[in-house]
Amino acid sequence: VIVIADRAHLATSPRWRPLASAACTLARCTLPAWREPEALTLLNRDVRPLPGVAGGLQIQVSFRNDARWAQAWPWLQLSLSDADGRVIGTRILSPQDYLGQSPAAQDALAPGQAVHVAFRVREPAASTAAFSFDFR
Structure with a gap:
């Protein structure tokens, strides 16, 4: 009990x-749902200017759940830096932000499951030279 x-x-x-x-x-x-962001492995990432949209960026990210159990979709933190390594912008995206809809309550990432997501953001400054991702 x-x-x-x-x-x-x-x-x-x-x-x-x-x-x-x-x-x-x-x-x-x-x-x-299990939460172990450190067990998510970034497989691939790509940030490109969005054609025809001034300051728009197209982001593509692939990651895998290496936890022992299925876990909830993570929050993604995207940080953009200038040529000197100074962070010029950070955005934390919920699963709804990068999936385009809220995942169903029972929808989780299975152990070993790899996923690919794509989303758009606005570049905080034209001096963006680097980017990094973190899972929350």
């Missing part, structure tokens, strides 16, 4: 998640 009552907390621990999952299978309850 304690496992069921405290399942959300227990599900955040790699040690206790299997027990909470087994208990929920029997009790027909659900666990919150």
